[in-house]
Amino acid sequence: MPVNAANALGKRRSLLHETRCQNCSLSSLCLPLALELEDMEQFDAIIRRRSPLKKGESLFRQGSAFNSVFAVRSGSLKQITTEGSGEDQVTNFYLPSELVGLDGIDEQIYPGSVIALETTTVCEIPFDRLDSLSEQLPELRGQLYRSMSKELRDDRKMMRLLSRKTADQRLASFFSSLSDRFRRRGYSPYSFRLSMSRADIGNYLGLAVETVSRILGRFQQQGLVEVSGREVNILHLEALVAQAQDDH
Amino acid sequence: MPVNAANALGKRRSLLHETRCQNCSLSSLCLPLALELEDMEQFDAIIRRRSPLKKGESLFRQGSAFNSVFAVRSGSLKQITTEGSGEDQVTNFYLPSELVGLDGIDEQIYPGSVIALETTTVCEIPFDRLDSLSEQLPELRGQLYRSMSKELRDDRKMMRLLSRKTADQRLASFFSSLSDRFRRRGYSPYSFRLSMSRADIGNYLGLAVETVSRILGRFQQQGLVEVSGREVNILHLEALVAQAQDDH
DNA sequence: ATGCCTCCATGACGATGATCAAGGAGGTGG
DNA sequence: CCACCTCCTTGATCATCGTCATGGAGGCAT
Secondary structure, rough: OOOHHHHHHHHHHHHHHHOOOHHOOOOOOOOOOOOOOOHHHHHHHHHEEEEOOOOOOOEOOOOOOOEEEEEEEEOOOEEEEEEOOOOOOEEEEEEOOOOOOOHHOOOOEEEEEEEEEEOOEEEEEEHHHHHHHHHOOHHHHHHHHHHHHHHHHHHHHHHHHHHHOOOHHHHHHHHHHHHHHHOOOOOOOOOOEOOOOOOHHHEEEEHHHHHHHHHHHHHHHHEEEEEEEEEEOOOOOHHHHHOOOOOO | OOOHHHHHHHHOOOOHHHOOHHOOOOOOHHHHHHHHHHHHHHHHOEEEOOOOOOOOOEEEHHHHHHHHEEEEOOOOOEEEEEOOOOEEEEEEOOOOEEEHHHOOOOOOEEEEEEEOOOOEEEEEHHHHHHHHHHHHHHHHHHHHHHHHHHHHHHHHHHHHHHHHHHHHHHHHHHHHHHHHHHHOOOOOOEEEEOOOHHHHHHHHHHHOOOHHHHHHHHHHHHHOEEEEOOEEEEHHHHHHHHHOOOOO
16 A cells, blocks of 8 residues: 555544544543534534644643633643742643633633643634533533533642642542542553653642652552552552541 | 511512612622623522521531522631541632532532531522523623633632642731732722631631631731731731742 | 763751640620 | 630640752663
8 A cells, every 4th residue: 555545544534533522432521421423513513633742842821812622632731830930830630531721711811831741632622612502502511510610629629638638648649539530531540650750740739859759669668559660550549548538 | 667567668678679680789790790781680580599697507518419509698608528537628718799619510419518607698599590591691601601710710829829838828818818809899908807717717728726826926016917806907918918929 | 872861769957837735815605 | 794615825846848968760862
């Protein structure tokens, strides 16, 4: 088969199979999850495909104009906000199917930069189109409300973590939460690769890098996990979840 | 005038002047802020009035079924979440015009209890009616999206506060934020009464009560504020705001 | 390979804020 | 008016975790 024929086929395949919500393996987790096939096509029509982001590239920058929300298709990202002359703060990590940018609706400006932690593809959803479509599709509207509501709940959990949990509990929470998110996406909840650095983790959890390192070492000694660089093997998930609770 | 006539008049007055959005002094801050008069009447029609909550009474309990969101009309409330056998965590304070309960949409359950800090009146907005009305009124829908988005942004700020700021900065942030919220509501930004206890403040900010006391004392010595019990007098708002930034 | 990054681990020290303890103030109900 | 309770303050001590410092490991370009 000539090379360009293969390319054309590849292009066609991706158009047919990869870039449409119906064929997306994430459709049961993503925004259109509640839609009928017919409605999904309408939704699909407003999506803009994006070329993949490379590690370190930003989806958008803090302060730039809000136009779209984004659904992560593959890879992962971090959100960072810079305030005054203070240093950055990692406020979120995003995994496939999660919605990025919802906190920009209010002021029509993105309140933080979002940066790819690895090669990452996203679906861009122009918000004005999404809003009008949500007028016609109650299911879509409901799902959008639910997504935002869930993010609010998750934030409250994070606030609890930051204000009441010890460093060990924070790390344990972080790993069990990651494990759970991988599980929901069909990956192994026991064995995965961290796409973020220790510094990112520490910043997110309100801990110094050194503390993260030390505690990971301790977890390893206790036989809870096996960590080698960014490869993680959870040996004793139960115990980790128990550690994560703050009811010592 | 006979007593029951006075009562009837009182009832009528409140119906005409106090219980309708058009006449509410908060309408420029509250959910229907973007609505035309005509649309506001529609919105008004789905509101359920509630008899005032007394101090300590709960609007709803953690875990109870989600049916409505609430707009605070007067007074103030705190949201507290209890996790496992751990102690309570104060996750929010609500002032007039703010929306309570948005984080319950997702799981159709309120994720925390909401308790009046003083005599408090709220407007109940059944969510299913709000949702259908938001189909017909794009302005209302937009405002709802914006409210949730704003809450997300505020949460991110709180996360930053909890993970990066010192105890002094937290208190300074808390007071300047309160000051600002009072100002927006037409009250003095310099002189107000705290409706929450030191314990609530500490819990909310991730600090021990003792620390809150000590730092308030220090602020007072520095001439930043005057505090007597729950009465607060801000003497040097600029300095307080400066303290609040974490760019020492 | 070699050098130069960034990232990660580990040790020593110190500061910030939690905990423990005790007492005062103010409000409420008898 | 007194007793009691909750709320608040202040002091002393201690632990957790941040900071500083150093060295190793791995990736990437030359």
